[in-house]
Amino acid sequence: MADVPPTPTPLRRPVTRAAVPLAIAAVTVSLLVAPTASAAPARTAPATNPVAALAPAAVSSAAAEARVARLLPSRLRNRALGSLVGLHVADAGTGRAIYGSRSTQPLMPASTMKIVTATTALMTLGPNARFVTRTVVGSGPQNLVLVGGGDPRLSSADLRRLATRTARAWRATAATGAVRVTLDDTLFPAPSAAPGWGSTYQPGVVSPVRSLNRDGRHTWDNADDAARYFVARLNRAGLKATYRGRAAADPGATALASVRSQQLKVDIRWMLKMSDNDVAEILFRQVALATGQPATWAGASRAAVTVLESLGIATDGLVLVDGSGASRRARLTPYALTEVLRLSVTGEHPELDPIYADGGLPVAGVDGTLTTRLGRYNTAPSRCAAGRVMAKTGTLTGVISLAGVAQGADGRPKVFAVLVNRQPSSVAKLTTRRAVDGLAATVTGCW
Numbered sequence: 001m002a003d004v005p006p007t008p009t010p011l012r013r014p015v016t017r018a019a020v021p022l023a024i025a026a027v028t029v030s031l032l033v034a035p036t037a038s039a040a041p042a043r044t045a046p047a048t049n050p051v052a053a054l055a056p057a058a059v060s061s062a063a064a065e066a067r068v069a070r071l072l073p074s075r076l077r078n079r080a081l082g083s084l085v086g087l088h089v090a091d092a093g094t095g096r097a098i099y100g101s102r103s104t105q106p107l108m109p110a111s112t113m114k115i116v117t118a119t120t121a122l123m124t125l126g127p128n129a130r131f132v133t134r135t136v137v138g139s140g141p142q143n144l145v146l147v148g149g150g151d152p153r154l155s156s157a158d159l160r161r162l163a164t165r166t167a168r169a170w171r172a173t174a175a176t177g178a179v180r181v182t183l184d185d186t187l188f189p190a191p192s193a194a195p196g197w198g199s200t201y202q203p204g205v206v207s208p209v210r211s212l213n214r215d216g217r218h219t220w221d222n223a224d225d226a227a228r229y230f231v232a233r234l235n236r237a238g239l240k241a242t243y244r245g246r247a248a249a250d251p252g253a254t255a256l257a258s259v260r261s262q263q264l265k266v267d268i269r270w271m272l273k274m275s276d277n278d279v280a281e282i283l284f285r286q287v288a289l290a291t292g293q294p295a296t297w298a299g300a301s302r303a304a305v306t307v308l309e310s311l312g313i314a315t316d317g318l319v320l321v322d323g324s325g326a327s328r329r330a331r332l333t334p335y336a337l338t339e340v341l342r343l344s345v346t347g348e349h350p351e352l353d354p355i356y357a358d359g360g361l362p363v364a365g366v367d368g369t370l371t372t373r374l375g376r377y378n379t380a381p382s383r384c385a386a387g388r389v390m391a392k393t394g395t396l397t398g399v400i401s402l403a404g405v406a407q408g409a410d411g412r413p414k415v416f417a418v419l420v421n422r423q424p425s426s427v428a429k430l431t432t433r434r435a436v437d438g439l440a441a442t443v444t445g446c447w
Contacts, residue, residue, distance in 0.1 A: 061091075064410040064445050069099045071442050076101060080435040082422035088334035089443055092345040092405060092413040098443075106317040106331035107419040110394025111275045112403040113325025113332065118268045118360070119340050120307040121283040122351045124290045127265035131286070133158065133212070134258035135166045136249050142177055144170070144241070144256070145249040146227055148185040148212030150289075151261040152282040153270065156214050156229060158259045163233035165257035170239060178240045182247035183227040187211035188285050188295045194322040195297065196329030206277045206326055209285065216278050265354035272360045272392055273368035277324040284323025297321065311349075313339055325394060337403045337417035345405060345413055356390065361404050364389035364440070375430045382437035384446035391416075391440065393433075398423050400432045402440060409445025416443050 059067075068089060076085055086102035097103075131151040138145045144166070151158070170179065191208035193201065202208055203218045213222040214229060227243060234241040261267070264283075271279040284304070285295040291306060293299035304320045319331040344352035354360045362368030365377030365386030370393060372378035377386040391404025403417035418439050423432045441447040 059409050059445070061408075061410040061412060064408050065091075065098045067409070067445060068414075068443055072099045072439065073101070075439060075442055078435045078438075079424065080427045080432045081420050082424050082427075082432075084420070084422040086334040086419040086421070087417070087439065088338050089414055089416045090338050090342070092342055092415045095339070095342055098414065100335065103335040104317070104333050106319065106333055107421045108328060108396060108399045108401075109325050109330060109332040109337065109403075109419060110396045110399045110401045111277075111325045112337060112392050112394040112401045112417065112419070113320075113323070113330055114271055114275065114280050115337065115355070115392050115403060116304065116308070116320065116332070116340055117280045117283055117287075117323040118272060118355050119311075119343060119352060120287045120304045121264060122268060122354060123307055123311065123349065124287045124303075125264055127263065127268070127351055127354055129264040131261040132258050133162060133261075135162065135169075135256045136253035137256060138180070138182060138247070138253070139250060140180070142175065142180055144179050144181045145184050145247065145253065146181060146212070146230055147249050148183070148187055148210065148223060148226075149261075150187050150211040150282055150286055152267050152279040152286075153216065153261065154212065154214050154226070158261075159214055159226060159230045160233050162257055162259045163230055163237050165259070167234055167237035167239045169256040178242060179234065180244050181227070181231050181234065181241050182244050183212070183223060184247065184249045185211045185223040186248050187289075192297070194281075194327050196321055196327030198328075201326060206281060206324060209278075209281045211282075213278065213282075216276065218278075265358065265360075268354045269358070269360040272355065273362055275369050275393065277326055280324035281322060308340070311340075311343060326396070328396065332417075332419070334403075334417040334419055337419075338415040341403060341405060341415040341417070345415065356405060359390075361390035361392055363387060364391065364437070369393040376433065377437055377441075379434060381447040382434060382441040385437070385441035385444045388444045388446065389437075389440045395429065398425075400429065400436055402433075402436045404440070406440055406443040408443065414443050416440060 086105050086107045088100045088103040089098040132149045133151055134147050136145050188211045191210055203220050207218050207222050210223040212226045214226040219225050231241050231243040267279055284300045288295045288300040288303040291303040293303040301320045305315050308315055318336055321327040321330045343349050344355040362370040364370050365372050370376045388407045391402050394401035400420040400423050406414045408414045418436050
């Protein structure tokens, strides 16, 4: 299904592209950050298409905001929302608060954490960043090393292309005999569960975080799986190749062939639309490396905090444990989430366009995790807000969240964040989700 983001209100203004606030450290040759005009490979997120402009504003901002502030308190008392709900609503342009309840209370964000991950990745790496998977000559004359570069959406097709290019380059060296292939996935440390992950999360909910994985496959050793597939394709390409396990490549090894990822902005759209945990966790580590931190849970957390603070986001009370929000120890405040969202709406940071202006967030009732197929925005009272809300969803046991941008009755975008942290076990999750959707519909003024 095609993405159909609502046409943003003309709030965004032309700005001079500012320098990224954090210098990108030359930590590894496997990361390439360079603007490019070339077309993205076939494995892209769904295409985005603007919808028709919304009707002219029928009410003033003062009247629209007063109505939202008057209605939200009673609608927050919906029993489907439980007893612990944080909510913040603000004008996207000015940041002026429209309504708040527990706005500054740190709460579990679930997958709305991916908004933070998208922001830190785009600001640190740039929307046109690409990641490189390559092969190099090993320590012996018949040795070849496959080097994982942390491509968040490396595909089997990419590995087939790499195998073809490698076989061609290998034969050009006039080498003969069998080829021994080893895997270097040392860009990231050995995988471990993040603090606060459930014991059953891996590998089904979140894959072990490695710098090589194909097609987002949820296996315990996804890098080994990718390497074995690559070796099989080498044999199909005419080389007699055997797989010999893991071995780090020499830093100065001769490169044979490589494949580059699609641009980061495409991965960001995919991550937000589909709530892809694996993409989020790989980007969490890439931000760490790009800012000079180790690609550990602690290093990635420090990096994310540093990026947010450089953008003027207060981080008191925030706990950035992982990139996906799967951790039950993670904490965001509704206010901080809306402030992060505003960065992508105002136009002051064009690097963040993939989140909002280019249609990265799911559109209510249209695509991603907000499709009507999933029961979102297809019943009263939220049906009226279909196409007028772009937001990231989140779900954990007892947690339902939604954070995004709603077109107000005054024609201005409003940022909002709802974090439900005590979703009643006696209430179906879909019922709670629909109650949250009703809060977003209230922000639009259609209910």
